[in-house]
Amino acid sequence: xxxxxxxxxxxxxxxxxxxxxxxxxxxxxxxxxxxxxxxxxxxxxxxxxxxxxxxxxxxxxxxxxxxxxxxxxxxxxxxxxxxxxxxxxxxxxxxxxxxxxxxxxxxxxxxxxxxxxxxxxxxxxxxxxxxxxxxxxxxxxxxxxxxxxxxxxxxxxxxxxxxxxxxxxxxxxxxxxxxxxxxxxxxxxxxxxxxxxxxxxxxxxxxxxxxxxxxxxxxxxxxxxxxxxxxxxxxxxxxxxxxxxx
Amino acid sequence: xxxxxxxxxxxxxxxxxxxxxxxxxxxxxxxxxxxxxxxxxxxxxxxxxxxxxxxxxxxxxxxxxxxxxxxxxxxxxxxxxxxxxxxxxxxxxxxxxxxxxxxxxxxxxxxxxxxxxxxxxxxxxxxxxxxxxxxxxxxxxxxxxxxxxxxxxxxxxxxxx
Numbered sequence: 001x002x003x004x005x006x007x008x009x010x011x012x013x014x015x016x017x018x019x020x021x022x023x024x025x026x027x028x029x030x031x032x033x034x035x036x037x038x039x040x041x042x043x044x045x046x047x048x049x050x051x052x053x054x055x056x057x058x059x060x061x062x063x064x065x066x067x068x069x070x071x072x073x074x075x076x077x078x079x080x081x082x083x084x085x086x087x088x089x090x091x092x093x094x095x096x097x098x099x100x101x102x103x104x105x106x107x108x109x110x111x112x113x114x115x116x117x118x119x120x121x122x123x124x125x126x127x128x129x130x131x132x133x134x135x136x137x138x139x140x141x142x143x144x145x146x147x148x149x150x151x152x153x154x155x156x157x158x159x160x161x162x163x164x165x166x167x168x169x170x171x172x173x174x175x176x177x178x179x180x181x182x183x184x185x186x187x188x189x190x191x192x193x194x195x196x197x198x199x200x201x202x203x204x205x206x207x208x209x210x211x212x213x214x215x216x217x218x219x220x221x222x223x224x225x226x227x228x229x230x231x232x233x234x235x236x237x238x239x240x241x242x243x244x245x246x
Numbered sequence: 247x248x249x250x251x252x253x254x255x256x257x258x259x260x261x262x263x264x265x266x267x268x269x270x271x272x273x274x275x276x277x278x279x280x281x282x283x284x285x286x287x288x289x290x291x292x293x294x295x296x297x298x299x300x301x302x303x304x305x306x307x308x309x310x311x312x313x314x315x316x317x318x319x320x321x322x323x324x325x326x327x328x329x330x331x332x333x334x335x336x337x338x339x340x341x342x343x344x345x346x347x348x349x350x351x352x353x354x355x356x357x358x359x360x361x362x363x364x365x366x367x368x369x370x371x372x373x374x375x376x377x378x379x380x381x382x383x384x385x386x387x388x389x390x391x392x393x394x395x396x397x398x399x400x401x402x403x404x405x406x407x
Contacts, residue, residue, distance in 0.1 A: 033337065036333070036337055037333075040330070040333055044277075044326065044329075047277065047278060047281060048281055048285075051278075051281045051282050051284075051285040052285045052289070054282070054285075055282070055285040055286050055289050055293075056289060058293075098300060098303045098370070098371050099300065099303055099371075102303050102306065164370075229306075
């Protein structure tokens with residue numbers, strides 16, 4: 001009888017030890033799992049936080065290896081605003097480049113809002129990969145000869161999808177000239193003239209000489225900036241420049 | 247014979263685990279990329295485009311949002327789900343998690359085909375970051391297919407034993 005009792009007590013003790021061991025293993029497992037998922041969550045949170053910091057601290061006005069050009073406005077440059085303004089913006093663009101078309105209304109709004117506080121200079125950078133970049137640049141220059149450069153500039157960007165992949169961009173531009181009320185005979189002569197081609201070629205040479213990375217390339221007072229992608233971003237950069245050294 | 251089979255099954259399991267880590271890596275790349283774009287979106291910025299030149303056009307196009315929700319945010323959530331499912335598989339060994347992740351990549355792959363198509367044929371501009379996402383979801387899909395093949399082999403071997 002006593003033996004039986006002793007056996008049962010021993011068995012109970014063994015069972016309890018086993019149970020507590022099992023519990024220990026189980027709780028260890030739970031702790032392991034919990035710490036794994038906690039570190040996963042923290043890791044993901046850190047990634048999101050890191051990305052926000054990176055994006056927030058990204059200063060669009062700083063470009064590594066920024067291209068520099070002479071900060072001047074030439075007499076036959078296409079300029080909006082005051083040539084002698086404190087802030088001069090040069091844009092090297094291509095009428096066939098979609099990013100330039102996207103950018104064009106932003107620039108227009110900037111020039112309207114800042115007026116004579118800044119000068120905005122448009123320069124040609126027809127990329128060789130765009131087959132209609134040259135004929136449209138010639139069209140803008142030829143329209144400029146009749147005082148409607150900016151009108152043609154806006155129209156070409158606005159209707160970019162209309163002529164972008166066509167083979168008759170020259171003829172389409174003549175149609176635009178007509179719609180702008182230009183002297184079409186003179187316009188047709190001008191787009192093929194050496195004078196117009198040389199003027200476009202001059203800007204292109206400068207872009208090639210300075211190794212500009214692509215279109216649009218934007219400069220503030222002669223130093224390339226990362227192209228601001230929104231009106232607010234652009235405004236921020238200009239305001240900063242306007243307030244410098246005051 | 248049986249032990250041989252067991253060891254080959256074990257090896258296949260090891261390969262599956264190894265592949266799952268590769269799976270995890272691609273999901274992480276996709277997550278980093280999509281999170282970066284989502285942060286850009288909500289902070290009102292467009293990232294500087296590397297290699298290609300269409301980031302602003304693509305990321306500001308009407309296809310960059312679905313009912314007001316940026317596509318990049320949906321992408322980030324997708325990659326997080328794949329990531330968590332893979333980690334759940336690796337930590338618990340339960341195949342259902344891996345299966346869900348693998349079948350989930352089919353959705354991601356289909357979405358990638360759609361978005362690459364949009365860029366090439368409709369917007370006609372390529373956004374570098376979107377292509378990174380397309381690449382990672384394609385690689386996830388391929389790794390998923392390999393994993394699926396492997397796990398089918400394992401289960402048929404298990405039946406033999």
